[in-house]
Amino acid sequence: AQTVTQSQPEMSVQEAETVTLSCTYDTSENNYYLFWYKQPPSRQMILVIRQEAYKQQNATENRFSVNFQKAAKSFSLKISDSQLGDTAMYFCAFMKQGNRDDKIIFGKGTRLHILP
Amino acid sequence: EAQVTQNPRYLITVTGKKLTVTCSQNMNHEYMSWYRQDPGLGLRQIYYSMNVEVTDKGDVPEGYKVSRKEKRNFPLILESPSPNQTSLYFCASRAGLYNSPLHFGNGTRLTVT
Numbered sequence: 375a376q377t378v379t380q381s382q383p384e385m386s387v388q389e390a391e392t393v394t395l396s397c398t399y400d401t402s403e404n405n406y407y408l409f410w411y412k413q414p415p416s417r418q419m420i421l422v423i424r425q426e427a428y429k430q431q432n433a434t435e436n437r438f439s440v441n442f443q444k445a446a447k448s449f450s451l452k453i454s455d456s457q458l459g460d461t462a463m464y465f466c467a468f469m470k471q472g473n474r475d476d477k478i479i480f481g482k483g484t485r486l487h488i489l490p
Numbered sequence: 491e492a493q494v495t496q497n498p499r500y501l502i503t504v505t506g507k508k509l510t511v512t513c514s515q516n517m518n519h520e521y522m523s524w525y526r527q528d529p530g531l532g533l534r535q536i537y538y539s540m541n542v543e544v545t546d547k548g549d550v551p552e553g554y555k556v557s558r559k560e561k562r563n564f565p566l567i568l569e570s571p572s573p574n575q576t577s578l579y580f581c582a583s584r585a586g587l588y589n590s591p592l593h594f595g596n597g598t599r600l601t602v603t
Contacts, residue, residue, distance in 0.1 A: 409591055419580060419594035465532060477548065478592060480525075482532040 376401045378468050380481035387456055388489050394441075395451045395484045397466030405471035408442070408449045409478070414462040422464070425449065427471075453486075461488045492517045496581045496595030503571055504603055511566045511598050513581030519593070520586040522564040523548065524556065527578040527597075536579075539564055571602040 377400045387393040399408070410422040425433045425442050432440050437457075441450045453460055466481040494515045503509055515522065523538035525548075535548030539558040553575055555567040564583075568575060578599050582592040 417578065417597045419582075419592075419597075421591045424591055477535055477538070480533040482530060 376403070376468050376470065376479050378466055378479050378481040380464075380466055380484050382484045383482070384485045384487070386487040386489055389456060389458060391456055392452060392454045393456055393486065395453075395464050395466075395486065397449045397451070397481055399447050399449065399466075399468050399479075401447070401468065401470065403470045407469045407471065408440075409467040409469070410438070410440070410449075410451045411465045411467060411480075412460075412462045413465065413483075414459075419465075423451065456488050458488050458490060460486065462486060492593070494581055494583055494593050494595040496579075496598055498598060499596060500599045502601045502603065505572055506570050509568050509571060509600075511568075511579060511581075511600070513564045513566065513595055514562050515564075515581075515583040515593070516562065517583065517585070517593065518561065519583035520561075522558065522581065522583045523592075524554070524564070524566050525580045525582065526550065527580060533580065536566070568600075571600075573602050576600060576602050 379398045406427045408425045412420045412422045423433050423435045423438050432442050437454045439452045463483045463485050465483045467478050469478045497512050520541050524536040525533040527533050534550050536554050537556040539545045542561050545556050578597050580597050581595040584590045584592050
């Protein structure tokens with residue numbers, strides 16, 4: 375069974391700094407997808423970024439980028455020039471390709487505080 | 491606006507009193523699912539549905555029921571709620587494409603006393 379591990383339960387950084395959230399996963403699948411979701415205090419779940427395992431190029435969305443290391447089964451999220459609005463819980467998630475059971479496995483989350 | 495609508499946002503009830511949390515999406519998504527979020531446990535899938543009249547259990551289905559009579563609606567039913575079902579619940583949907591991400595509702599905070 376697939377598992378997703380986020381080893382940092384909580385982090386704090388100063389505004390404008392760069393922060394990296396770690397995520398590792400365990401799978402025997404070769405084709406899969408990885409996601410980062412953000413949950414601000416409003417508790418909405420917002421997709422931040424996604425990565426297809428077959429793509430070697432790391433995904434980027436504005437200030438958000440990932441470091442995808444397939445062999446190491448690592449999928450970290452880097453937030454550059456952090457802003458107060460980045461304060462949220464962040465969840466890493468895994469979905470295998472051809473996932474007909476619609477199961478997406480979530481990590482337990484990292485609570486990120488951006489300090490003014 | 492494309493969205494998943496969940497109601498109510500907050501619900502306080504007593505043990506044993508049946509309740510329903512509604513979920514509706516306007517994106518014509520095939521897949522819908524329910525998750526519960528608990529501190530330190532992340533999100534865990536309760537039930538999912540691949541299409542109308544097709545539902546199946548997730549990781550934590552005990553004490554819950556669902557139905558999918560129409561494509562857009564996927565209500566979560568607690569026939570006899572218990573305090574251990576106090577949690578934050580999310581409905582989500584996605585298109586049938588393999589890499590399509592989940593779209594979440596705004597969550598329902600349920601307290602069972």
